Amino acid sequence: MSLGEMDENDAFQTGPPTSNLYSSINDWCWRVLARFPRPSRHAMWLIYSLLLLVNLTNGISNLPLNRLLERRLCRKYYDSDRDVDEGLCKVDSVQQDLAWIMGAFETLWIAGDFVTTIPLTFLAERYGRKKILLLNAGPRLFMLFWILSIAHFEDSLPPRAAIAGASLSVLGGDTVFNSLIYGLAAQAAEDRVTRAIYFSRMTALTSVIGFLSPAIAAAAMTIQPSLPFWLGSVFMVLALMITMLLPTDDDIPDDATEARRPLISSPTLKAQASRTSLTASMIDRVYSLVAAVANRRLALLLLSMFLTSLASADTKLLAQYISKRYHWSFSSAGYLLSAKAIVNFILLTFVVPFFLSTQGASQSLSDGANVRYAKFCLVSSVVGAFAIGVSSVIWELIPSLAIYALGVPLSVFTLSLANSDNMWTDAEGGGADGSNTHNRVLSIVMMVKTLGSLVGAPLMALFWYYGIHVSFYGSPYILSSLVYLCAWCVLRNIRLQ
Numbered sequence: 001m002s003l004g005e006m007d008e009n010d011a012f013q014t015g016p017p018t019s020n021l022y023s024s025i026n027d028w029c030w031r032v033l034a035r036f037p038r039p040s041r042h043a044m045w046l047i048y049s050l051l052l053l054v055n056l057t058n059g060i061s062n063l064p065l066n067r068l069l070e071r072r073l074c075r076k077y078y079d080s081d082r083d084v085d086e087g088l089c090k091v092d093s094v095q096q097d098l099a100w101i102m103g104a105f106e107t108l109w110i111a112g113d114f115v116t117t118i119p120l121t122f123l124a125e126r127y128g129r130k131k132i133l134l135l136n137a138g139p140r141l142f143m144l145f146w147i148l149s150i151a152h153f154e155d156s157l158p159p160r161a162a163i164a165g166a167s168l169s170v171l172g173g174d175t176v177f178n179s180l181i182y183g184l185a186a187q188a189a190e191d192r193v194t195r196a197i198y199f200s201r202m203t204a205l206t207s208v209i210g211f212l213s214p215a216i217a218a219a220a221m222t223i224q225p226s227l228p229f230w231l232g233s234v235f236m237v238l239a240l241m242i243t244m245l246l247p248t249d250d251d252i253p254d255d256a257t258e259a260r261r262p263l264i265s266s267p268t269l270k271a272q273a274s275r276t277s278l279t280a281s282m283i284d285r286v287y288s289l290v291a292a293v294a295n296r297r298l299a300l301l302l303l304s305m306f307l308t309s310l311a312s313a314d315t316k317l318l319a320q321y322i323s324k325r326y327h328w329s330f331s332s333a334g335y336l337l338s339a340k341a342i343v344n345f346i347l348l349t350f351v352v353p354f355f356l357s358t359q360g361a362s363q364s365l366s367d368g369a370n371v372r373y374a375k376f377c378l379v380s381s382v383v384g385a386f387a388i389g390v391s392s393v394i395w396e397l398i399p400s401l402a403i404y405a406l407g408v409p410l411s412v413f414t415l416s417l418a419n420s421d422n423m424w425t426d427a428e429g430g431g432a433d434g435s436n437t438h439n440r441v442l443s444i445v446m447m448v449k450t451l452g453s454l455v456g457a458p459l460m461a462l463f464w465y466y467g468i469h470v471s472f473y474g475s476p477y478i479l480s481s482l483v484y485l486c487a488w489c490v491l492r493n494i495r496l497q
Contacts, residue, residue, distance in 0.1 A: 043188050044198065046246055048205060050133075051181055053239040055206050057140060057232040058174070059213025061147070063319050064221050064228040065162070066102065067330040068151055071225075072159040073097050086329050095324050096468050099317075101160055103461025106316055109166035110454045112139075113173025117447050120176045129180045133243045136177050137236055139168035144232045151226050175450040182446075184246070195419070197353050200412050204348030207408050214319065218334030297422070300494050302448045305414055307487035308378070309452025313460045314385065314480040321464070325473045326394050336398070343405040352409045367420050367496050374413040378488040381407030386481035389474030407484075418445050422496050 067086075074089035075081075124132040146165035150157050185202060189195035220227040322333040384404025391397040460476045467475035 043247060044185065046242055047181060047185055047188070048202070050239055050242045050246070051202055051205055052209060053235045053242065054140070054177060055209040056213055056216075057144075057235045057239070059209050060217040060220065060228045061144065061232055062316070063214050063217040063330055063334045064225060065105075065147060066098065066319055066323075067221060068147065068225060069101055069159050069162060070094060070098050070330070072150075072154065076159075087327065090324055090327055092468050095320070096465055097159075098320060099461055099465045099468065101162060102316070102320070103458055103465070104163045105166050106313075106457040106461070107454070108163060109169045109173055110450060110457055112166065112169030113175045114447070114450045114454050116170050116172065117175050117179070117450065120172050121179060124180060129184060130243060130246050132172065132176065133180055133246070134240065136172040136180075137240050137243070139166075139171050139173060141233065141236050142168045144229050144236070148226055148229050151229075175446045179446045196412070196416050199415055200348060200352045200409075203409070203412050204345065204352075207344040207348055212338050214334030215338035218331040218338075221331055221334075297494050297496070298418075300490050301414065301417055302444070304487045304490040304494075305418075305445060306448050306452040307483050307490065308381070308410060308414075309449040310456035310459070311381070311385070311480040311483035311487065313453055313456025314476050316457065317460060317464050317476055321388075321473065321476075322397070324468065326397070328394075336401075339398070340401050340405045343402055344408045347406070347409050348412070352412050367417060367422050370413040370417045370420075371491065371494060371496065374410055374417070375488060375491055377407040377410035377413065378484055378491065380404070381410070381484040382481050382488065385477045385484060389477030389481065391474070415445065 070086075070089050071083060073094045074084045074086075077091065077094050078084050078088070120132055120135075143165040147162060150159070150162050150165075182199070182202065185198045186195055189198055217228045220231060318337055319330060319333045322328055322336060323330050328336075380403055384400055384402075384407060387400035387403060388397060391400050460479070463476040463479050467473050
């Protein structure tokens with residue numbers, strides 16, 4: 001029986017062709033999952049769990065890394081053999097060095113991820129997303145163990161050596177991971193509404209983790225400064241185990257209907273059947289990218305995504321910004337940042353799915369609603385970022401953070417727009433070619449957003465570095481507000497049919 005003749009239960013019961021102990025464990029797990037009536041739903045639970053663990057690892061690492069480097073720099077500044085009180089470490093010299101190291105770390109991580117996005121995407125097509133997801137865990141594990149080495153070998157490794165922890169992102173970072181994980185979610189969806197709801201839940205999960213994790217990190221830091229990194233290592237080991245339980249691309253039927261086509265690339269069987277080289281495939285992908293942005297609507301949407309991704313790079317600075325400007329400890333800053341999770345959770349778990357479910361079957365109505373909600377999110381981001389930049393006391397910052405949080409659902413609406421037929425009606429080639437380009441939309445979106453982050457990370461770090469020097473601490477958030485405003489102007493010019 002061919003793959004095309006399998007139903008979903010048959011395909012799900014066929015585990016990946018492995019051997020020995022791993023094969024036995026994997027086959028047993030799939031036999032258990034195959035007893036349930038809705039395999040795609042249970043595949044989504046695996047995807048949610050993987051997304052949870054990876055994002056939790058990322059989230060609990062940033063705050064303690066800031067504190068670890070600040071502690072090392074502070075001891076050097078005061079020429080002390082013992083730890084210095086954290087309140088004395090908020091001097092400009094220490095904070096500028098910290099801003100430089102963190103900016104370089106983020107830039108190197110994003111740059112390595114960006115340059116290998118296309119090659120790794122095609123390797124995922126040829127050898128399966130599952131294998132690339134396993135490879136993707138390597139850079140995170142290396143980063144965690146390298147930071148632990150920085151903490152324990154203070155005499156041998158200077159603070160700036162922490163930058164090398166981002167060097168393995170060439171094996172895949174956040175862009176590759178998100179492209180693969182969202183592609184799996186899109187493949188498990190039964191229709192457009194279900195796919196949009198899956199995306200909303202995944203965005204909600206990512207956002208909530210992103211702002212709850214500082215509180216988890218802060219609590220762990222009070223027990224042991226290096227505990228968050230050990231927890232992250234455990235989470236990544238669990239993530240590897242869950243990845244091995246994911247269905248291979250060959251186990252998922254290649255449904256010809258538009259609603260169930262994956263958003264990135266073609267199934268693995270098509271890639272394996274192709275005799276074209278990796279270089280030829282990459283050239284074809286670049287051609288598809290050029291064809292995709294040939295129509296004005298899609299080009300404007302991608303430009304808006306680029307600008308919003310650039311502007312959102314300011315969130316990486318929030319912990320140090322609060323700690324420096326208001327003379328708070330990093331632990332206290334982590335608890336404050338976690339308060340944003342309440343607004344994010346309500347918006348992305350209840351409000352956004354409600355709006356998506358009320359759009360009905362009318363695609364034009366759905367697109368119009370997506371544009372309206374996206375513009376509202378951008379207005380909230382403009383006002384919120386500006387308010388954060390001008391907040392001189394903590395009681396002004398708290399409502400500013402709440403306003404800024406209202407812009408979090410933006411990616412839900414822009415992703416829905418990017419997947420809309422209206423955005424692709426003028427794509428070069430139309431018909432089959434347009435559909436082929438349509439299948440790759442998510443990888444294009446992730447690359448554009450990563451490019452925005454690649455520009456935004458050093459730019460925001462630069463404004464923060466010199467903002468400390470001239471005591472204009474809100475400079476990166478004022479810049480972010482202006483960039484969000486530009487993104488709103490770009491989105492306003494999109495005209496739907």
